[in-house]
Amino acid sequence: xSTMYILWLRQVKKYFRTPSRIIGSLGQPLLFxxxxxxxxxxxxxxxxxxxxxxxxxxGIIMMSVLFTAVFSGIDLIWDRQFGFLKETMVAxxxxxxxxxxxxxxxxxxxxxxxxxxxxxxxxxxFRINDLFMLPVAALFVFLVALLFTALGIAIASTLEDMQxxxxxxxxxxxxxxxxxxxxxxxxxxxQAMAVITRFDPLTYGVDGIRQxxxxxxxxxxxxxxxxxxxxxxxxxxxxxxxFERIQA
Amino acid sequence: MNLSxxxxxxxxxxxxxxxxxxxxxxxxxxxxxxxxxxxxxxxPNGAGKSTTIKMLTTLLKPTGGKLMINGNDPIKNKDAxxxxxxxxxxxPSLDSDLTALENMQYHAVLFKAPKDIREKRIEExxxxxxxxxxxxxMVKTFSGGMKRRLEVAxxxxxxxxIMFLDEPTLGLDPQTxxxxxxxxxxxxxxxxxxxxxxxxxxxxxxxxxxRIAIIDHGRIVATGSSAELENQTHTGSLEExxxxxTGTTIREEQANGxxxxxxxxxxxxxx
Numbered sequence: 001x002s003t004m005y006i007l008w009l010r011q012v013k014k015y016f017r018t019p020s021r022i023i024g025s026l027g028q029p030l031l032f033x034x035x036x037x038x039x040x041x042x043x044x045x046x047x048x049x050x051x052x053x054x055x056x057x058x059g060i061i062m063m064s065v066l067f068t069a070v071f072s073g074i075d076l077i078w079d080r081q082f083g084f085l086k087e088t089m090v091a092x093x094x095x096x097x098x099x100x101x102x103x104x105x106x107x108x109x110x111x112x113x114x115x116x117x118x119x120x121x122x123x124x125x126f127r128i129n130d131l132f133m134l135p136v137a138a139l140f141v142f143l144v145a146l147l148f149t150a151l152g153i154a155i156a157s158t159l160e161d162m163q164x165x166x167x168x169x170x171x172x173x174x175x176x177x178x179x180x181x182x183x184x185x186x187x188x189x190x191q192a193m194a195v196i197t198r199f200d201p202l203t204y205g206v207d208g209i210r211q212x213x214x215x216x217x218x219x220x221x222x223x224x225x226x227x228x229x230x231x232x233x234x235x236x237x238x239x240x241x242x243f244e245r246i247q248a
Numbered sequence: 249m250n251l252s253x254x255x256x257x258x259x260x261x262x263x264x265x266x267x268x269x270x271x272x273x274x275x276x277x278x279x280x281x282x283x284x285x286x287x288x289x290x291x292p293n294g295a296g297k298s299t300t301i302k303m304l305t306t307l308l309k310p311t312g313g314k315l316m317i318n319g320n321d322p323i324k325n326k327d328a329x330x331x332x333x334x335x336x337x338x339x340p341s342l343d344s345d346l347t348a349l350e351n352m353q354y355h356a357v358l359f360k361a362p363k364d365i366r367e368k369r370i371e372e373x374x375x376x377x378x379x380x381x382x383x384x385x386m387v388k389t390f391s392g393g394m395k396r397r398l399e400v401a402x403x404x405x406x407x408x409x410i411m412f413l414d415e416p417t418l419g420l421d422p423q424t425x426x427x428x429x430x431x432x433x434x435x436x437x438x439x440x441x442x443x444x445x446x447x448x449x450x451x452x453x454x455x456x457x458x459r460i461a462i463i464d465h466g467r468i469v470a471t472g473s474s475a476e477l478e479n480q481t482h483t484g485s486l487e488e489x490x491x492x493x494t495g496t497t498i499r500e501e502q503a504n505g506x507x508x509x510x511x512x513x514x515x516x517x518x519x
Contacts, residue, residue, distance in 0.1 A: 006357040014345050083341035087402075090305055091358035092330035247308050 003093045004101035011072065011105025015112070022116070029064045029117045033057065033124050036183065049185065057121035058137075058210040059182025062144060065114040066202060069145045070173050072106030073152015073239075077159055080246070089246070099153060099243040103236065106149035107142060114141040129215045136221070137212040143228045144205035150235040157242035180206050186218050201231045257316075258283045258410060258442045259304065264313035266299050273299045275466035276313070281459075284436055286443040288457035290450070290490060293499045296466040297446045298338055301414050304444070305335055318409050331359070334403035338414040338446075340395055344388035348379050348398055351387060352405060359406040373401040376431060392419045400428055404435070413445035417452060429456050450487035460486070464494045 015022070037053045044052035079085040088098055115138075128134070155168060179193070180202035189197065197203050208224035211217035217224070259281035266274040274296040281287045291297050302308035304315065306322045306329055315322050318332040342351050352370045355361075361369065374380040377397035387395060396416065403411060411432065417425045433456065435441050447453055453460055454474045462470040462477070470477055470493050474486045481492040 002357050006354055010343065010346065010350075010354060013350075017345065083337055083339040084343050086307065086337055086339075087335075087341040087355070088358065089307060090330055090333075090335060092327040092360065093358060 003091075003097045004104065007088075007098060007101025008105040008108065011102060012108055015109040022113070025064070025068065025113065026116060026120065028067075029060045030120060032060050032063065033121055037124065053121070053125050054127070054214050055185070055210075055216070056183065057118075057124075057126040058213050059180070059206050060121065061114050061117045061141065062180070062202060062206045062209060063177055063182055064117045065110045065141055065145050065205075066148050066173065066177055068113040069106060069110035069148035070152040070168075072109050073103070073149045073154075074156045074165070074168075075106070076102070076153055076156035077162060077165075080156070081161060085246075095244045096240040099240045100236070103146060103149045103153060103239065106152070107145035110145035110149060111138075111142050114145065128213045130212075133212040133215075137209050140205055140208040140212065140224070140228065143225075143232055144202065144209075147201060147205075147228065147232040147235055150232065150239040154235060154239040154242050157239070157246055176200055176202050179203070181218070182206050201228065204228050256283050257281065258285075258318055259287075259444065260314075260316040261300075261304075262314045264300070264303060264315060265311045266296075266303060266308065267311045272466050274303070274310075277463065277466070277468045279461050279468060279471060281442060281444060283442055284440045285458045286433070286436060286456055287445070288453040288460045289444060289446045289463065290453055290460060291446075291463035292494055295463045295494075295499075297463060298414055300463070301335075301412055301444075301446070305333060305412055306330055331406075332408060333410040333412055334406065334408035335412040336396075336399045336403050336414065336416045338418075340399070342387045342395055342398060342402075345386065347384050347386055348374065348390070349383040351398065352402055355402045355405055361406045369405060373404060374398075377401045377428075393421065393424055396420055397424065397428070400432075407439070408441065410442045410444060413443065415446055415448065417447060417449065425452065450485070450490055454486040462490065462493055469493055 033053070033056065037056050041052040044050070044055070049055065076085065079088075089095075091098075155172075159165075179197050179200045181197055182202070186194065186197055186203070186207075204219065204224040204227040207217055207219050208221055208228065211221045211224065257280040259279075261280065262278040264274055264277050265272070277296075277300070289297055289300065299308065303310045304317060304322065306326045309323065317329045320328040320332070322329040343354070346354065349370070352374065353366075356366045356370065371380065374383055377400060379394060379398055379401070382390075382394075387398065390398070396419070400413075400416060403413075417428065420428070429452075432441075432443055436443060445457075457474065459473055460471065460477060461468055470480065472480070474489075477486060477489040477493070478484065481489040483489045483492055
């Protein structure tokens with residue numbers, strides 16, 4: 001327990017110590033909210049879909065959670081290259097404790113980021129439906145954060161240095177975001193695209209948080225929760241396994 | 249011959265081999281280190297020193313051979329071995345975004361230093377390396393020498409039976425070097441701790457090491473005290489003996505991932 005706690009604490013401390021990074025990483029979601037929100041707002045309304053900011057905000061919250069989570073997982077490569085990981089790896093503690101502590105730390109940080117974006121979207125005009133569903137939304141945020149931190153760690157465990165990073169951004173993280181329905185409704189998509197979106201774990205995260213914040217859902221909150229929990233569990237397992245195999 | 253304990257060996261290595269694809273980094277080496285001894289492991293760049301240390305410290309799985317550290321096998325019984333040693337790596341291994349004190353606390357928790365004596369021991373060690381006054385400063389503001397001192401203090405935190413030091417004094421001034429070595433020697437005597445270290449400073453090895461092993465191209469090419477090695481090679485100093493044994497060719501080492509990353513980091517830090 002103390003191992004997990006100290007790894008979690010390290011991650012959280014480092015996050016709060018670099019306010020410049022926190023503010024910097026809010027630029028992108030804010031841009032998306034404003035530009036897409038107001039840019040497509042009138043078209044969205046004309047198509048009879050209602051207020052686009054309402055639809056978009058939950059998606060943008062999940063976007064910032066996704067990015068922050070994957071990054072804090074991939075952070076591992078830096079620890080690995082700059083030797084700090086070695087120090088952790090020779091500690092007489094089970095490696096999966098280390099992996100889990102680090103994942104929880106990364107997920108906490110990503111959840112914080114999600115909460116900040118949530119507050120930011122309130123300022124832009126986003127209104128939630130049901131105050132009592134907020135804890136459910138928070139649960140989805142945390143699960144999605146956990147899921148993608150674990151994914152980041154799994155990837156980082158197999159990479160030697162940052163060279164593959166661009167590849168991961170462009171061929172994994174960006175598609176996960178764009179194909180999740182964060183920006184557009186999942187109804188009426190071409191068949192092929194509709195199928196792909198169903199294989200994107202973030203789709204269910206976005207759907208779940210949208211249901212809990214504005215009461216709109218494609219799959220129903222039960223299925224959303226089930227899918228997210230199962231995939232999180234799988235990725236935690238895979239991440240632990242790959243982390244276990246790291247040699248210095 | 250049965251290993252360790254009864255003959256006072258704390259490290260026993262026999263037939264240790266590590267292959268990376270076609271490259272044999274460590275080739276069937278055997279040696280042992282006695283309890284309480286200061287043992288120098290010398291060799292040119294790329295000879296296999298760090299690879300050997302990584303295998304001794306459970307970071308790397310050997311391709312073949314037998315290992316015994318403080319009575320435990322580092323392959324089968326990793327955690328028992330990990331509890332028994334402290335280590336200062338060749339590359340820096342501090343978290344530069346944490347303070348000196350936080351780095352120590354992190355280590356204390358991971359290495360299960362008993363809670364009641366934890367804070368006292370951290371203070372004692374930080375005072376010894378003269379970093380107590382700067383304990384609440386970020387490590388990234390420290391000089392190379394200060395970081396090294398902190399790493400030595402950290403390695404000693406959980407009272408290891410063996411201290412592995414991979415080029416610990418690289419870039420340190422003679423004052424700091426002497427200071428650290430006299431402290432280490434003191435602990436070796438008082439607590440019967442063993443030191444296993446590598447260095448490129450031959451004078452240092454000559455001065456502090458009880459016994460020396462020289463490795464080259466993955467093989468042990470000589471062992472003995474500094475005087476014995478000088479006698480064998482009919483030379484007057486360890487440096488001359490070392491050159492006589494390993495030759496004068498300069499070794500090439502390839503830049504690895506870490507070196508590349510370091511240059512990237514330097515670019516980023518210049519923001």
